Amino acid sequence: MAEAVFNLGFDGVAVVADDGREVSYADLKQMTEEWAAKVPPRSLVFLLVGNNLDSLVAYVACLNHGIVPLMLDAKIDGQLLQRFIEIYRPDFIWRPSSEGYVLEEGLRTSDFRHPALFEDLALLLTTSGSTGSPKLVRQSYKNIKANTASIVEYLRLDSTERPITTLPMNYTYGLSIVNSHLTVGATILLTEKSIMQREFWNFFTEQGTTSFGGVPYTYEMLDKLMFFRRKLPSLRTMTQAGGKILPTLHQKFAEYAKREGKNFVVMYGQCEATARMSYLPPERALDKVGSMGIAIPGGRFSLIDVDGRAINEPDITGELVYDGANVTLGYAECADDLSKGDERHGRLVTGDMARRDTDGFYYIVGRKKRFLKIFGNRVNLDETERLIKGAFPDLDCACGGIDDKMKIFITDETQVQSIRDFVAEKTHLNFTAFDVRPIVSIPKNESGKTLYSELPIS
Amino acid sequence: MTNIEKYTQAFVNAFGVDAESAKALKYQDIPAWDSVGHMGLIAQLEEQFGIMMEPDDIVDLSSFEKGKDILATKYGVEF
Numbered sequence: 001m002a003e004a005v006f007n008l009g010f011d012g013v014a015v016v017a018d019d020g021r022e023v024s025y026a027d028l029k030q031m032t033e034e035w036a037a038k039v040p041p042r043s044l045v046f047l048l049v050g051n052n053l054d055s056l057v058a059y060v061a062c063l064n065h066g067i068v069p070l071m072l073d074a075k076i077d078g079q080l081l082q083r084f085i086e087i088y089r090p091d092f093i094w095r096p097s098s099e100g101y102v103l104e105e106g107l108r109t110s111d112f113r114h115p116a117l118f119e120d121l122a123l124l125l126t127t128s129g130s131t132g133s134p135k136l137v138r139q140s141y142k143n144i145k146a147n148t149a150s151i152v153e154y155l156r157l158d159s160t161e162r163p164i165t166t167l168p169m170n171y172t173y174g175l176s177i178v179n180s181h182l183t184v185g186a187t188i189l190l191t192e193k194s195i196m197q198r199e200f201w202n203f204f205t206e207q208g209t210t211s212f213g214g215v216p217y218t219y220e221m222l223d224k225l226m227f228f229r230r231k232l233p234s235l236r237t238m239t240q241a242g243g244k245i246l247p248t249l250h251q252k253f254a255e256y257a258k259r260e261g262k263n264f265v266v267m268y269g270q271c272e273a274t275a276r277m278s279y280l281p282p283e284r285a286l287d288k289v290g291s292m293g294i295a296i297p298g299g300r301f302s303l304i305d306v307d308g309r310a311i312n313e314p315d316i317t318g319e320l321v322y323d324g325a326n327v328t329l330g331y332a333e334c335a336d337d338l339s340k341g342d343e344r345h346g347r348l349v350t351g352d353m354a355r356r357d358t359d360g361f362y363y364i365v366g367r368k369k370r371f372l373k374i375f376g377n378r379v380n381l382d383e384t385e386r387l388i389k390g391a392f393p394d395l396d397c398a399c400g401g402i403d404d405k406m407k408i409f410i411t412d413e414t415q416v417q418s419i420r421d422f423v424a425e426k427t428h429l430n431f432t433a434f435d436v437r438p439i440v441s442i443p444k445n446e447s448g449k450t451l452y453s454e455l456p457i458s
Numbered sequence: 459m460t461n462i463e464k465y466t467q468a469f470v471n472a473f474g475v476d477a478e479s480a481k482a483l484k485y486q487d488i489p490a491w492d493s494v495g496h497m498g499l500i501a502q503l504e505e506q507f508g509i510m511m512e513p514d515d516i517v518d519l520s521s522f523e524k525g526k527d528i529l530a531t532k533y534g535v536e537f
Contacts, residue, residue, distance in 0.1 A: 075489075194493035197485060198517045221497055225513040375494060421474065430494035431474055 004064040005144055010185030017053045018191040018203050032061035041066035042117050043091040048074040051165040051192045054101035058094045068117050070124040071170035087134050088335050089114045114335040125172055125271050133383055137271045138329040146325035147274035150296040151180040154279050159185035164209040173241050176275035177213055195221055208234040215242030215376025217404060219249050228256045241267040242376030243403050244364050247290040254285035268292035273348050274326040291361045299324035317365050320354040323347050373403045374433045387426055398442045398450045400457050406434050409455055413438035462537050468502035484521040509533050
């Protein structure tokens with residue numbers, strides 16, 4: 001059996017929850033052992049999580065006892081959950097109920113069980129979590145340990161850190177914050193409140209928060225909240241990932257950090273690389289605005305041209321390739337895939353287009369695939385089109401746009417509101433991200449393919 | 459439009475709800491009122507009343523009722 005991911009042998013407090021509960025590392029060890037005693041090793045468990053103690057305990061229990069969790073948002077759409085259950089056949093489901101969290105039996109009859117899980121498979125995460133694609137990323141114990149060690153090194157984390165949760169635990173960036181801080185014996189401040197709520201800031205201040213992470217939209221909100229005027233003496237580090245931040249905001253936060261003696265760390269990653277692939281060292285934040293930095297310790301970037309040949313000259317755009325021990329095993333699209341081994345062998349062709357400057361710093365310039373990042377969540381444009389066409393068979397549609405603002409063109413002007421609501425509900429994202437526009441017809445070529453370049457996007 | 463109509467309209471626009479259900483709303487009651495929706499609501503209120511809200515007031519605005527108090531006491535909006 002795989003050895004435990006987290007060594008919980010620290011003195012001190014592991015978790016403070018915003019309901020007032022404090023859990024020491026010794027308590028956490030005991031709680032996770034009790035949890036794991038109910039679930040046999042190499043079981044598949046769906047964890048329906050929020051930023052609360054029950055979710056954290058179950059997650060740590062799974063990773064320390066050879067139990068493989070699929071992390072899902074506790075607010076997941078019922079239909080979508082059912083689809084995941086039918087496809088992957090979990091042994092158990094850990095979910096919130098009116099009486100607190102409960103461990104339910106999953107689909108576990110003898111002739112309807114998932115196949116034996118690959119021995120190094122540790123964790124499953126959804127790729128987008130939104131459009132309902134049942135595609136999962138398979139992460140190994142080695143992946144998690146390697147990526148966590150890199151993060152601890154470049155962020156120079158130690159047991160005095162007190163990160164506050166601003167991102168969900170079923171989201172790879174949020175989870176990487178949990179992983180890296182539990183590894184060094186730090187104290188995680190758990191809250192489900194958002195930065196737009198008074199309770200969040202009270203908890204932040206009372207608990208002496210030292211760091212938080214945010215997607216680009218988080219930083220837009222902080223800017224609106226005139227974050228720079230706040231006195232936050234305990235704060236040491238702000239990290240940013242989940243999409244490219246506007247250079248103007250990057251500049252603003254980097255200047256604030258410099259002025260106040262704090263660190264602003266821009267990073268880049270993907271679920272397919274466990275979490276992180278790059279970071280911009282905070283001391284370079286101001287002279288490399290717009291850059292996502294350099295490869296994390298233990299990783300290596302390269303750029304390739306359309307024929308797959310390495311680009312060695314600076315300032316030429318190519319597809320970004322990453323090599324490192326945190327490159328995940330591969331995807332799963334059905335239960336049988338859970339027994340598959342490593343399909344990537346440490347190399348990830350990212351699908352992102354990037355360039356490298358003469359100092360070796362990387363800049364993301366675009367994407368090869370058709371997806372947007374909306375509030376840090378990957379939303380596939382083709383999948384969104386399929387979803388809409390499936391639910392509204394009498395109209396035609398095409399999706400495009402930019403990060404945080406998807407444009408959805410439809411051929412039935414009476415359905416604008418319904419489609420906006422439908423997409424918001426299915427993606428679990430705020431409806432304001434979707435701009436639905438009626439159009440007479442969707443431009444197509446002779447073979448019926450949508451001509452996205454001819455859509456009136458701007 | 460009266461001030462209360464303008465105020466209610468800001469919620470209707472920000473969250474895509476009807477005027478009646480807007481009046482009972484609290485933060486996170488509906489999926490649309492999350493942090494993103496909150497930003498939209500603040501933008502609507504600032505536009506409707508021609509004001510710039512202070513950060514403290516933005517994070518205190520936790521319900522329809524609370525928002526009315528804040529606008530009345532801090533921004534001189536009479537309801």
